[in-house]
Amino acid sequence: MRRILLIDDEPDIRAIARIAIEVVAGWEWTEADSGLAGLEVARATTPDAVLIDVMMPGMDGIATASAFRADSALRELPLILLTAKSMDDRHEWLVNGILPKPFDPMTLGNDIARILGWDT
Amino acid sequence: MTEPLPCIEASDIVASVPLGIVALDPSGSVGFANRAACDMLDWKLADLIGKNFHETAHYRRDDGTAYPFALCPHAAALTDRRPRALDRETLWRRDGTAVICDVTASALAGGGLTITLRDASARLELARAQEEFVGMVSHELRTPLASLLGALTLIDVEGMGADQRESLIGIAQRNAKRLGRLVDDILDLEKVRAGAVSLTRADMTARSLSESATDAVAGTALAHGVSLVIDTDESSFWADRLRLEQVLTNLLDNAIKHSPKGGKVTLRVRKGPDSVLMDVIDEGAGLAPEQLQRVFDRFWQEDSSDKRVRQGSGLGLTISQAITELHGGAITGSSEVGKGMCFTVRLPVRAHDLKVPVDLRSDQGDAHDATNPAH
Numbered sequence: 001m002r003r004i005l006l007i008d009d010e011p012d013i014r015a016i017a018r019i020a021i022e023v024v025a026g027w028e029w030t031e032a033d034s035g036l037a038g039l040e041v042a043r044a045t046t047p048d049a050v051l052i053d054v055m056m057p058g059m060d061g062i063a064t065a066s067a068f069r070a071d072s073a074l075r076e077l078p079l080i081l082l083t084a085k086s087m088d089d090r091h092e093w094l095v096n097g098i099l100p101k102p103f104d105p106m107t108l109g110n111d112i113a114r115i116l117g118w119d120t
Numbered sequence: 121m122t123e124p125l126p127c128i129e130a131s132d133i134v135a136s137v138p139l140g141i142v143a144l145d146p147s148g149s150v151g152f153a154n155r156a157a158c159d160m161l162d163w164k165l166a167d168l169i170g171k172n173f174h175e176t177a178h179y180r181r182d183d184g185t186a187y188p189f190a191l192c193p194h195a196a197a198l199t200d201r202r203p204r205a206l207d208r209e210t211l212w213r214r215d216g217t218a219v220i221c222d223v224t225a226s227a228l229a230g231g232g233l234t235i236t237l238r239d240a241s242a243r244l245e246l247a248r249a250q251e252e253f254v255g256m257v258s259h260e261l262r263t264p265l266a267s268l269l270g271a272l273t274l275i276d277v278e279g280m281g282a283d284q285r286e287s288l289i290g291i292a293q294r295n296a297k298r299l300g301r302l303v304d305d306i307l308d309l310e311k312v313r314a315g316a317v318s319l320t321r322a323d324m325t326a327r328s329l330s331e332s333a334t335d336a337v338a339g340t341a342l343a344h345g346v347s348l349v350i351d352t353d354e355s356s357f358w359a360d361r362l363r364l365e366q367v368l369t370n371l372l373d374n375a376i377k378h379s380p381k382g383g384k385v386t387l388r389v390r391k392g393p394d395s396v397l398m399d400v401i402d403e404g405a406g407l408a409p410e411q412l413q414r415v416f417d418r419f420w421q422e423d424s425s426d427k428r429v430r431q432g433s434g435l436g437l438t439i440s441q442a443i444t445e446l447h448g449g450a451i452t453g454s455s456e457v458g459k460g461m462c463f464t465v466r467l468p469v470r471a472h473d474l475k476v477p478v479d480l481r482s483d484q485g486d487a488h489d490a491t492n493p494a495h
Contacts, residue, residue, distance in 0.1 A: 010263060012291045016270035019288070023280050055259070084262055102266030105274050 004112065005047035005066060008036035008082070009056045016105055017051070025109025035044040035064030042074055049112055054083040054091075063107070065094050078116050140221070140237030143228060148172050148189065148198060157237055160221070162213040173235065182218070194225050194233060194405035201227040208240050220244060229286075256419045260302060264295040271295070305435040308429065309418070312442040319360035319446060325353045326389040326396070329361065333368035334387060340373060345381040348372070355391035357469055363443045367451075370436035371463045372398040378404035378461065391469065395449070398465040406455040415453055416441045440465075 004021050006029075010016050021029045027037045030045045032038035035052075036059060042050060050068065054061035061081055068074045079095040082103065091099060097115035104111075112118070134141055140157030142150055150168050158165050161177050168176065174189040181187045189195050193204045204225040210218050221237040228234055271292040275285065311317050330350045341348050344447075368387065375385045377403045383403040407415065414420045419434035437451075444451045449467040 009294075010267070010293060012267040013263075013270070015291060016267060017275060019274050019280065019284055020270075023277055023284070024274070082212070084259065089276055102262065102269060105270050 001028055001119070002048045003030065003045065004036065004049055004051065005030045005032065005042055005045065006051045006053075007032045007035060007056075007061075008051075008053035009033050010053070013053070017108065019033050019102070020103075020105035020108040024106060026113075027109060035059035035061070035067060037066060039067055039071065039074065042068070042077060047077065049078045049080060049096075049116060051082055051112070052095075053101070054081055062091055062094070064093070069094065080112060080115055139237075140235075142171050142235040144194075144198070144233045144235060146198060146218045146231040148174055148233075150176070151232065157235075160213075160219055160237055160239055161387065162215060163315060175244040177213075178209075180212060194235070195213060197227065197233055200447075203227070208244070210238065216259065224436045242311065257306060261299065262421055264298040264302070268292055270301065282329070283336075302435075305439060307385050309435055312439065312446060315360075315446075317363075317443075317446065319363060321358050321360055323356055323358055324361050324364075325354070326357040326391065327354065329364060329368070329409065330387050330389055333365050333372060336365065336369045337372045337376060341376050341385065344376050344379065345383075346376045346379045347384050348376075349384055349386045351386055352389040353391060353394070357391065357396050357467070359396075359447060359467060364447075367443050367465060368398065368400065370440045371465070374436060375400050375402035375404070375463075378402055380404065395469055396467045398467075399462055400465075401460065401462045403460045406418040406457045406459050406461055407453075408457050412453055412455055416451070437463075 002025075004027055006014055006017050006021075008017070008031075011033070014033070018029050018031065021027050030041050030047060035056065038050070038052070040052070041047075049118045052061040052064050054063070059067075065079050065081065068077060068079055080097045080099050081091060081095050082099050082101045084101040099111055099115070134154050138156055140160045141154040142157045143152040145151045150171055150173050153161075153163070153165055153168050156184075160169065161168070163176075172189065174187075174192050174194060178192060179187055180196075193206065196202075197204045203224075206223040208220055209223045211221050211223070213219055220240045222240050223238075224236045225233045229480060231374075271288040274280075275288050275292070284406070300442045327350075330352045334348045334350055338348065372385060372387060379385055379402050385403075386399070386401040388397075388399040388401065416437050418438045441451050444465055444467070447467050451463060451465050453461060453463050
């Protein structure tokens with residue numbers, strides 16, 4: 001059983017991704033609405049992968065991913081950036097992979113597994 | 121052939137055009153420059169004359185590397201006497217700052233070249249702003265579209281609870297409405313800005329305008345636990361009622377969404393000697409000066425985790441400003457952090473718009489009556 005953490009400020013996107021992960025992929029789900037809250041949830045729930053939206057007010061996805069990498073307890077966590085902009089490719093070095101937004105909820109689990117090399 | 125008018129000198133024409141003109145002798149040295157060229161390059165004519173133009177204003181490329189005269193198309197034009205046109209060429213002012221120009225070079229009858237310089241920075245700025253706008257529009261449209269499509273994609277997935285399915289339907293409906301609002305607002309704003317909207321002015325009282333504007337947001341106020349207060353005089357004026365209601369509704373809606381629960385939003389309308397002032401005042405958190413500067417920008421929304429605030433299109437204030445300007449008026453905002461916001465719409469009242477209440481008219485011998493046979 002995999003556990004996914006999504007950090008995104010849009011509640012509707014979180015609700016859709018939750019169903020995509022819980023119902024379609026059959027995995028466990030945790031979520032946070034900001035980068036700061038996401039770091040807390042990650043410490044408490046030790047997810048197998050963290051999806052981070054790039055466009056967030058205040059602490060954006062890049063800053064959030066950097067904070068994960070700077071934290072000794074969290075730096076090993078696989079991170080995937082969600083972005084609608086192709087120019088965010090230049091942040092590829094910081095994370096394990098990039099998923100284009102909007103994601104397809106029917107294949108979200110498979111896409112995460114493919115990026116992280118998980119057996120499905 | 122018509123003779124030129126004797127009072128017009130060719131040199132006066134050259135001096136007056138808003139296009140930089142520089143004449144070069146066959147060696148490439150400046151023999152003349154008009155005022156626009158001197159202003160653009162920040163040189164005095166006396167200092168520029170005799171200098172090699174390329175070595176003075178064209179000596180580096182846009183990336184800052186050296187640009188030898190021999191490689192410049194103008195050097196070639198001096199020899200082959202064929203015209204050249206360089207778009208968005210970087211020239212250098214006397215103080216070393218860059219100015220982007222569209223440049224042409226054409227052969228002068230006695231040898232040498234005439235160079236024209238047209239400042240391209242306004243055009244480039246416009247192109248940049250349009251690009252930024254398209255980027256913002258696509259982000260603003262894609263966000264609800266992604267939710268809408270995501271919800272519809274999942275809606276008949278097996279193994280979902282009834283409550284989950286219901287929440288997906290809610291997401292689809294909410295985001296379809298948000299998309300609709302955005303599209304309406306974007307089109308409305310573009311129409312107003314393009315001047316494709318004509319105002320249908322009519323006589324109205326401040327009170328009835330205030331009442332219909334507050335009626336339109338009464339539901340929102342109730343939902344947010346905010347009370348609405350009307351404080352208006354008994355004046356009447358001449359304006360486009362529906363458009364003005366739209367302005368006030370946008371401002372009131374904005375004020376309500378920035379108010380704390382139990383807060384108060386006041387709409388105050390007062391007519392002065394030459395203008396009508398409409399204030400929308402809230403008791404919210406207010407804005408810092410640097411945020412206040414941006415409130416009328418398209419799609420600007422303050423960073424806020426408060427989802428009530430981010431439900432709008434981010435265009436309401438921009439549209440309100442455009443409509444007010446169409447009336448010849450202006451909107452200003454004032455605020456102090458922690459003390460709420462006050463937006464003021466100031467509409468000019470022209471002399472013939474002034475409507476004096478009936479009971480005062482006989483005392484004042486209203487001179488405007490003659491222009492207004494309806495009364």
